[in-house]
Amino acid sequence: MPLYTAHLPKWKKDEISEIKRLSEEYKLMGLVDMYGIPARQVQDIRRNLKGKAELRMTRNTLIEHALGEIGGEIKDLGGKLDGHSALIFTNENPFKLYSMLEKTKTKMAARPGELAPTDIVVEKGPTSFKPGPIVGELQQAGIPAAIEAGKVTIRETKTVVKEGQEISKKLADALAKLDVKPMDVGLLLQAAFFEGTVYESDVLAIDEVAFYNNIITAAKQAFNLSLNAAIPTKDTASDLLTKAVREARNVVVEAAVVSSDVMDAIIGKAQSQAMALQSVVE
Amino acid sequence: MEYIYAALLLHKAGKEVNESAVQAVLSAAGIAVNESRVKALVAALDGVDIEDAISKAAVAPVAVAAAAAPA
Amino acid sequence: MEYIYAALLLHKAGKEVNESAVQAVLSAAGIAVNESRVKALVAALDGVDIEDAISKAAVAPVAVAAAAAPA
Amino acid sequence: MEYIYAALLLHKAGKEVNESAVQAVLSAAGIAVNESRVKALVAALDGVDIEDAISKAAVAPVAVAAAAAPA
Amino acid sequence: MEYIYAALLLHKAGKEVNESAVQAVLSAAGIAVNESRVKALVAALDGVDIEDAISKAAVAPVAVAAAAAPA
Amino acid sequence: MEYIYAALLLHKAGKEVNESAVQAVLSAAGIAVNESRVKALVAALDGVDIEDAISKAAVAPVAVAAAAAPA
């Protein structure tokens, strides 16, 4: 390996050793896709990750060199490299990094030719524009614009492009003017090397809402099982008693078994039956 | 309401809700019976599915709860 | 439920809900009266404010209407 | 209410809800048994589908009022 | 559920809900008692305010109804 | 509640919920296992359709008050 790098210029050698140093300093080394992220957004993301993760943009060839010199399983990361990859380092595990990156996503305007990530809707209402050629531009983009009370106004809420469809140049321009930012931009974790294993993006995506709902479901199932199978636990003993009493009350009222504790409920039922019948009769 | 109770009583006991039966029940309760009200009751109940009408009473509170919940 | 209706009938008629009165009403309806159930009913009603229990039932349908309307 | 608990205990255990069984359960719990209440209970439950009655939500006017009030 | 009713029965009778009492009630009902279940019940009930749990039942039916309504 | 989760875990894994299996799971979690609770759990689950029991909503009475309050 040293022979291989021997002929590299000094800045390249420095870059490679910097990557190696970072890979030793951090538990996780990952690849993120930088495609289409404007410089300003990259700055924002870098700021948001400060103290949690370090982003390093460098040439693919240098990354490959570094991976080769480190050796071992980490070389598999090289297979995930593409022209827009950057390196990311953190001490978090890959799942946390993934959700962290999801959270640092920001919105930006669509560029011509991009696909709508969701249905793009233009809301009804006045705009800040004064009457002028803008009205025609909006209309040509399929946006129902008109002049009302001396202002350019969107006459009705309209879905201008469906999810997955291409955004035309006219529409992209019009949306930008209306300050509609439909595109999510952020770093997409392509793969991560952590504690001896390479994790690919498909295993890293965890739907946090679904996950939370699963916890609730599990707790509900446990509660249901405890009550329905009458298994008393510390958490459910009181609920079990209430269930039993409720069942007893139901029987009392349903079968009109008189019992001093529930006479009000029985009379109430008889009375509401009487009122129901009366409303039919009158 | 006592006329209705008498009708329900007869119905629950599986008896026919006719004028003489209603009259008998009310009298037994010591109520001075108004004959035309008995006639009106029996006439009004003609063709009414009492069981069905009663079961709506049980439904009412359900509606209350359901309606109250999202408020 | 017929025992309860008999009690409500007597109550509405302003009569005391005692064993013999309940028995008389049920018999007039042609019901074979179970003495223990009559006793149990009268015992269970002791101390119960029937008017109060009735008025609570009255709250329900009103609430239904009120709650259902804006829904 | 203890008479009902005894009945449901027997029912849930798959036993017949008859007078002697109810009496035995109540006595074992140290309750002084009132024979006519036991008779009344067994008579009232005669012909009742207990499983069905258990699952039917009883109309509780008091609770309804409480729930409806803040709506 | 029979174990739970046994506990309620004892509570209503003003007795302590302990292993031997639960066992006695269940045996009187002709149930082959599972000792572990009795132990588990008594252990789970330790520190539970039974009266409080009972009082909640009066409110519950409305919720049941509410939950059932849209189903 | 951990005993219930152990049962759910075994059930979902397609394993039989028997004493030794429950014990193994709880021990692996570092829990000092109470043998009679394990026995009680397995006994209570005997004949129970777990799939059915976990999906049938059991209303938590405590929740009623909480849910009703903001209504």
Place this chain on the structure above:
Amino acid sequence: MEYIYAALLLHKAGKEVNESAVQAVLSAAGIAVNESRVKALVAALDGVDIEDAISKAAVAPVAVAAAAAPA
């Protein structure tokens, strides 16, 4: 769902929900453990208030009804 059950089991037992503990519980239940799913579980739980999620489960039946009612 087994991974969630394992996590809740550990949580309820007052144990830390870490990778080795989850792995041990799942293995004891005879489940072939997927290491990266375990890692994902532990990572996803970080920042989740399990106690809070559990308490939502108790409220849920009512909440479901409330949400469904106006539909």
